[in-house]
Amino acid sequence: MVRIGDAPGVRRTLIVAALVLSALFLLLPLVAIFAQALMSGLDVYWQNLSDQYTLAAIGLTLLVTLLTVPVNLVFGVFLAWLVTRFTFPGRRLLQTLIDIPFAVSPVVAGLVYLLLYGRNGWLGGWLDAHDIQIMFAWPGIVLVTIFVTCPFVARELIPLMQAQGAREEEAAVTLGASGWTIFRRVTLPKIRHALLYGVILTNARAVGEFGAVSVVAGAIRGQTNTLPLQVEQLYQDYNTVGAFTSASLLAMLALLTLAAKAALEWRAARRETAT
Amino acid sequence: MIAKILTRGHQRRVLPGFGLSLGVSLTFVSLVLLLPLTSLVGQLSTLSLSQYVFLITDPRVMASYGVTLLAAAVAALFNAVFGLLMAWVLVRYEFPGKRLVDALMDLPFALPTAVAGVTLATLYSSSGWMGGLLAPLGIDIAYTWVGIALAMAFTSIPFVVRTVQPVLEDLPAEVDEAAVTLGAADGHAFRRVLLPYLWPALVTGTGLAFVRSLGEFGAVIFIAGGKPYETEITSLMIFVKLQEYDYAGASAVASIVLATSLMLLLIINLWQGRFIKRLHGGRP
Numbered sequence: 001m002v003r004i005g006d007a008p009g010v011r012r013t014l015i016v017a018a019l020v021l022s023a024l025f026l027l028l029p030l031v032a033i034f035a036q037a038l039m040s041g042l043d044v045y046w047q048n049l050s051d052q053y054t055l056a057a058i059g060l061t062l063l064v065t066l067l068t069v070p071v072n073l074v075f076g077v078f079l080a081w082l083v084t085r086f087t088f089p090g091r092r093l094l095q096t097l098i099d100i101p102f103a104v105s106p107v108v109a110g111l112v113y114l115l116l117y118g119r120n121g122w123l124g125g126w127l128d129a130h131d132i133q134i135m136f137a138w139p140g141i142v143l144v145t146i147f148v149t150c151p152f153v154a155r156e157l158i159p160l161m162q163a164q165g166a167r168e169e170e171a172a173v174t175l176g177a178s179g180w181t182i183f184r185r186v187t188l189p190k191i192r193h194a195l196l197y198g199v200i201l202t203n204a205r206a207v208g209e210f211g212a213v214s215v216v217a218g219a220i221r222g223q224t225n226t227l228p229l230q231v232e233q234l235y236q237d238y239n240t241v242g243a244f245t246s247a248s249l250l251a252m253l254a255l256l257t258l259a260a261k262a263a264l265e266w267r268a269a270r271r272e273t274a275t
Numbered sequence: 276m277i278a279k280i281l282t283r284g285h286q287r288r289v290l291p292g293f294g295l296s297l298g299v300s301l302t303f304v305s306l307v308l309l310l311p312l313t314s315l316v317g318q319l320s321t322l323s324l325s326q327y328v329f330l331i332t333d334p335r336v337m338a339s340y341g342v343t344l345l346a347a348a349v350a351a352l353f354n355a356v357f358g359l360l361m362a363w364v365l366v367r368y369e370f371p372g373k374r375l376v377d378a379l380m381d382l383p384f385a386l387p388t389a390v391a392g393v394t395l396a397t398l399y400s401s402s403g404w405m406g407g408l409l410a411p412l413g414i415d416i417a418y419t420w421v422g423i424a425l426a427m428a429f430t431s432i433p434f435v436v437r438t439v440q441p442v443l444e445d446l447p448a449e450v451d452e453a454a455v456t457l458g459a460a461d462g463h464a465f466r467r468v469l470l471p472y473l474w475p476a477l478v479t480g481t482g483l484a485f486v487r488s489l490g491e492f493g494a495v496i497f498i499a500g501g502k503p504y505e506t507e508i509t510s511l512m513i514f515v516k517l518q519e520y521d522y523a524g525a526s527a528v529a530s531i532v533l534a535t536s537l538m539l540l541l542i543i544n545l546w547q548g549r550f551i552k553r554l555h556g557g558r559p
Contacts, residue, residue, distance in 0.1 A: 004455060029395060105489070112315045
C-alpha cells in the first residue's frame with residue numbers, strides 16, 4: 001500500500017526534524033534541570049535537600065496534595081455519575097461550568113479566592129472575627145488547588161462512562177443490588193484505569209500549581225512555601241543550585257507521571273488487542 | 276425547582292444516586308467555582324464605568340495586552356507546525372525510541388510551570404547553554420518577547436499533537452492511497468487531500484494552545500524579566516497590582532482576561548461541534 005509521505009527521503013527528513021526539535025525543546029530542558037541541580041556535586045545536592053525550608057516546603061506540598069486529591073476524586077466521580085447516568089435540565093451547563101478552571105489564568109483563580117476570603121473580602125470580616133486565617137496560610141493554598149485541579153477526574157470519566165452506557169448498571173438494579181454495590185462491583189471495575197489516570201493528573205497539577213498558589217500564599221518562608229514557590233524564592237535569591245534541587249524533585253515526579261500514563265495506555269492497548 | 280427535578284427523577288430514573296450526586300455536584304460547583312467568581316463581579320460592581328475603562332486602558336496595561344497577544348500568537352503558530360509534524364511522525368512512521376518520544380510530548384503538562392520557567396530562563400540567559408550559543412549571533416531570547424513566546428510554546432506543546440494524533444490514526448487508508456495512485460506529488464496530495472481532514476483538529480489544537488498561552492504565568496515570568504511596557508504579560512500585571520493592594524485594578528484587568536479566554540473557549544467548542552464527525556476521522 002502506498003501512502004503519502006512514504007518516500008524514503010521525505011520519511012527520513014521528517015523523522016530527523018522531529019527528533020532534533022523534540023530534543024531541543026523538550027529533552028534539553030529536562031536534562032538541564034538535573035545538570036543544574038547536580039552542578040556542585042552530590043554532597044551539595046543532599047545538603048540542599050535536607051535544608052529545613054526545603055523540607056518544610058515538601059511537607060506543605062504533600063499536605064496540600066493529600067487534601068486536594070481525595071476531594072476532587074469524590075467530586076469527579078459524583079459529577080461523572082450524574083451527567084452520564086441521568087438527563088436533567090442544565091446538564092450541559094454543568095459540564096461547561098467545570099471547564100472554567102482550564103480556561104482561567106491561574107493568577108485570576110488566585111485573585112477571586114483572595115477577593116472572597118481576604119481581609120477586605122466578602123467572608124473576610126467574619127473569618128477575622130472568628131480568628132480563622134485562610135488567605136496567606138495553608139487552607140487558602142488547599143482551596144485554590146482544589147479549584148485549579150477540579151476538572152481532571154471528571155474530564156477523564158465522563159467520555160468513558162458516556163461511551164459505556166448504563167445497561168450493566170440497570171441490569172444490576174433489576175437484580176436488586178444497592179447503589180453502593182452497583183458502583184463498587186459494576187461501575188468501578190470498568191472505569192478503574194480512567195479514574196487512576198484522572199488521579200495522576202490531579203496529583204501532578206496539585207503538586208506543581210504555581211500561579212494561583214503564589215497569589216494566596218504570601219510566601220512566609222518555611223510556613224507557606226510549597227515546592228514550586230520554594231523554587232521561585234531560591235531562584236530569585238540567586239541560589240541556582242538550591243532552586244534546581246527543589247525543581248529536580250518536581251521533575252522526577254513529572255517523569256513518574258509520564259511513566260504511569262504510558263503504562264496505563266500500554267495496558268489498555270494490550271487489553272484491546274486481546275479482546 | 277430542585278425539589279421538582281428530584282421528584283421527577285424518582286419517577287423516571289432506574290439507577291439510584293440521582294439526588295445524592297446532584298446534591299454533591301451542585302454544592303461543589305457553587306462553593307468552589309461560582310462563589311469565588313461572583314466575588315469578582317462584586318468587586319467590579321463597586322467601580323463606575325469610567326473608572327473601569329480608565330483601569331483597563333491604562334497605557335502600561337495596554338502594552339501588556341500587546342505583548343501577551345503577540346507572544347501567544349507566535350507560540351500557537353509554532354505549535355501548529357511543530358505539533359502537526361510530531362503527530363505525523365508519531366502516527367505514520369516507525370523508528371527507534373518512538374514510544375519515548377511519544378511519552379515526552381506530555382512533559383509540558385506534567386512538569387510544574389515554575390520549573391519550566393526557571394529552566395528556560397537559565398538555558399536561554401546569555402550565560403546558559405542555548406543563550407551562550409545564540410548571543411554571539413546577536414540573538415537575545417531571555418528578557419525579550421521572543422523568550423515569552425518560547426515559554427508559552429513550551430507549555431502548550433501537547434495541545435496540537437494530542438488533538439491531531441487521533442484524527443490521523445483514524446484516517447481511512449483509502450484517502451491518501453487514492454491521492455497517491457492518482458499520481459499527485461506528496462506536498463500537493465497532503466495539502467489537497469489530507470489537510471482538509473486534519474484542518475478542524477489542527478485549528479482546535481492551535482486555539483487551545485493560544486488560550487493556554489494567554490493565561491500562562493509560571494513558565495513565562497522568569498524568562499520575561501518584567502520590564503514595564505516591554506516584557507510584562509497581562510497575568511503579571513494582575514499579580515503586580517495585587518502586590519500593591521490595588522484590588523480594583525487587578526479585578527478590572529482580570530475581568531478582561533477572564534472574558535477573553537471564556538469567549539475563545541466558547542468559539543473553539545462551537546467550531547469543534549461543527550466538525551465533530553470529521554474529528555473522529557470521518558466516522559460518526
